[in-house]
Amino acid sequence: xxxxxxxxxxxxxxxxxxxxxxxxxxxxxxxxxxxxxxxxxxxxxxxxxxxxxxxxxxxxxxxxxxxxxxxxxxxxxxxxxxxxxxxxxxxxxxxxxxxxxxxxxxxxxxxxxxxxxxxxxxxxxxxxxxxxxxxxxxxxxxxxxxxxxxxxxxxxxxxxxxxxxxxxxxxxxxxxxxxxxxxxxxxxxxxxxxxxxxxxxxxxxxxxxxxxxxxxxxxxxxxxxxxxxxxxxxxxxxxxxxxxxxxxxxxxxxxxxxxxxxxxxxxxxxxxxxxxxxxxxxxxxxxxxxxxxxxxxxxxxxxxxxxxxxxxxxxxxxxxxxxxxxxxxxxxxxxxxxxxxxxxxxxxxxxxxxxxxxxxxxxxxxxxxxxxxxxxxxx
Amino acid sequence: xxxxxxxxxxxxxxxxxxxxxxxxxxxxxxxxxxxxxxxxxxxxxxxxxxxxxxxxxxxxxxxxxxxxxxxxxxxxxxxxxxxxxxxxxxxxx
Numbered sequence: 001x002x003x004x005x006x007x008x009x010x011x012x013x014x015x016x017x018x019x020x021x022x023x024x025x026x027x028x029x030x031x032x033x034x035x036x037x038x039x040x041x042x043x044x045x046x047x048x049x050x051x052x053x054x055x056x057x058x059x060x061x062x063x064x065x066x067x068x069x070x071x072x073x074x075x076x077x078x079x080x081x082x083x084x085x086x087x088x089x090x091x092x093x094x095x096x097x098x099x100x101x102x103x104x105x106x107x108x109x110x111x112x113x114x115x116x117x118x119x120x121x122x123x124x125x126x127x128x129x130x131x132x133x134x135x136x137x138x139x140x141x142x143x144x145x146x147x148x149x150x151x152x153x154x155x156x157x158x159x160x161x162x163x164x165x166x167x168x169x170x171x172x173x174x175x176x177x178x179x180x181x182x183x184x185x186x187x188x189x190x191x192x193x194x195x196x197x198x199x200x201x202x203x204x205x206x207x208x209x210x211x212x213x214x215x216x217x218x219x220x221x222x223x224x225x226x227x228x229x230x231x232x233x234x235x236x237x238x239x240x241x242x243x244x245x246x247x248x249x250x251x252x253x254x255x256x257x258x259x260x261x262x263x264x265x266x267x268x269x270x271x272x273x274x275x276x277x278x279x280x281x282x283x284x285x286x287x288x289x290x291x292x293x294x295x296x297x298x299x300x301x302x303x304x305x306x307x308x309x310x311x312x313x314x315x316x317x318x319x320x321x322x323x324x325x326x327x328x329x330x331x332x333x334x335x336x337x338x339x340x341x342x343x344x345x346x347x348x349x350x351x352x353x354x355x356x357x358x359x360x361x362x363x364x365x366x367x368x369x370x371x372x373x374x375x376x377x378x379x
Numbered sequence: 380x381x382x383x384x385x386x387x388x389x390x391x392x393x394x395x396x397x398x399x400x401x402x403x404x405x406x407x408x409x410x411x412x413x414x415x416x417x418x419x420x421x422x423x424x425x426x427x428x429x430x431x432x433x434x435x436x437x438x439x440x441x442x443x444x445x446x447x448x449x450x451x452x453x454x455x456x457x458x459x460x461x462x463x464x465x466x467x468x469x470x471x472x
Contacts, residue, residue, distance in 0.1 A: 052431070058414050062422030063421060175430070228442065232442040301389075304390075307400075311403075326431060329462075341404075
C-alpha cells in the first residue's frame with residue numbers, strides 16, 4: 001500500500017469514526033466535558049504548583065543563608081542579643097544580624113499581619129510600610145494613619161509611609177514594616193533579645209558546616225539553612241504530597257471512574273454496530289482502528305481543551321477557582337498573578353496518564369466484540 | 380469538506396492555542412520583572428517564606444515553624460486549620 005493510499009484509508013476511517021461519534025452526540029459530548037474537566041483540574045493544579053515552586057525557588061535565593069532560632073520546650077523562643085557576637089565569630093560566617101519580627105492580629109479586619117523590622121528601615125519612628133494585602137483589607141494608602149494597640153493597652157498611631165508594590169505580594173502581602181524602636185514599643189519587647197539571628201555565609205558549600213557549628217555553640221538552638229527553606233516549598237508543592245495530591249486524587253478518581261465505565265463494556269448499540277461492520281466485510285483490524293481513532297479524537301480534544309483552559313485559568317485568571325482552597329481561613333491572601341512556569345516532563349506525564357489509558361480503555365472492549373462471531377454479537 | 384478535514388482543522392487550531400500558551404509563557408517579560416522585584420524584596424528584607432497562607436504562624440512561615448506548632452493545643456491535638464490539609468508537614472531530616 002502506498003503512503004497516499006494508507007493516508008486515504010485512515011481519513012476514511014476517521015470520517016466513519018466522526019459519523020459514529022455524531023450518532024451518540026449527547027453521550028460523547030458529556031463524556032468529552034467530564035474528561036476535559038478532569039484534565040483541566042489536574043493541569044491547573046500542576047501548573048499552579050509548578051509556578052509557585054519556581055517562584056519560591058527563584059526568590060528564596062535571596063533569603064538569609066542560615067536562620068538561628070532558640071527553642072524552649074520545643075517552641076520558638078527569643079534569643080539573647082549576646083549570641084550575635086558568638087555566632088559572628090564562627091569561621092565562614094561573614095556577618096550575623098539579630099532580627100525582630102512577630103505577628104499581630106487585627107480584630108477589625110480579622111487579618112494576621114507579619115510585623116518585621118528590616119535591617120535598614122527607610123522610614124522614621126512613627127512610620128510603617130505595609131504590604132499590598134494589608135492596604136486592601138485595612139483600606140489604607142500612603143499617608144493614612146493606622147492605630148495599633150500595644151500589649152499594655154496603649155494605642156499607638158503610625159503613618160503609612162508607603163505600600164509595598166504588588167509585584168512582590170506573594171512574599172510581602174501581609175507585612176507591616178517599622179523601625180526597631182517602634183517594634184520594641186509596640187510589643188513591649190526586651191531590647192537585648194531578638195526573634196532570631198540571620199547569618200551570612202558567602203561560600204554556599206560552607207553553609208551545612210556552619211549550621212553544625214551553630215548547634216555545637218548553642219545546643220538548644222535550631223539552625224535553618226536556605227536550602228531547607230527552599231526544600232520546604234519543594235515539598236509543599238511537590239506533586240506527590242500536600243496541595244497537589246489533595247486536588248489530584250479527587251480528579252484522578254473521577255477519571256478512573258470514567259475510564260472504568262468505558263472499559264467495562266460497550267453498549268448494546270455499539271456491539272451491534274461492530275457486528276454489522278464485521279458482517280459487511282470489515283476486518284478486526286479496521287474495527288480496532290476505528291475505535292482507536294475514536295479514543296484518540298476524544299482524548300486529544302479533551303486534553304488540549306482542558307490544558308488550554310487550565311493555562312488561562314492559572315495564568316490569566318489568577319487561579320480564581322483555587323483561591324478558596326488556597327486561602328483556607330486566611331483573610332489576607334496575595335493576588336496570584338504568577339509567572340508561567342511550564343514543566344515539559346510534567347505535561348508529558350499528564351498526557352500519558354490521561355490519553356493513553358483512555359485510548360486503551362476504548363480499544364480493549366471493542367477488540368473483545370470484534371473478535372467474536374458477528375451473528376452472536378448482533379443477536 | 381469531509382468530516383476528517385474539519386477535525387484536522389479543529390486539531391490544528393487547538394494545537395495553535397497550545398503553542399499560543401507556550402509563546403505567552405515565554406514572552407511574559409513583565410512577569411520576569413516581577414520575579415526580579417520579588418527576589419529583590421526577599422533579599423532586602425531577609426524574608427524566608429511565601430505569604431500564601433496567613434491564617435496561622437506555622438502556615439505563614441512553614442520553613443520557620445517548629446514541629447509541634449500545628450499541634451500546639453495539646454499533644455496529639457488534631458490540626459484544625461484548613462491549610463493543614465493542603466500543606467504537607469515538613470520532611471524529617
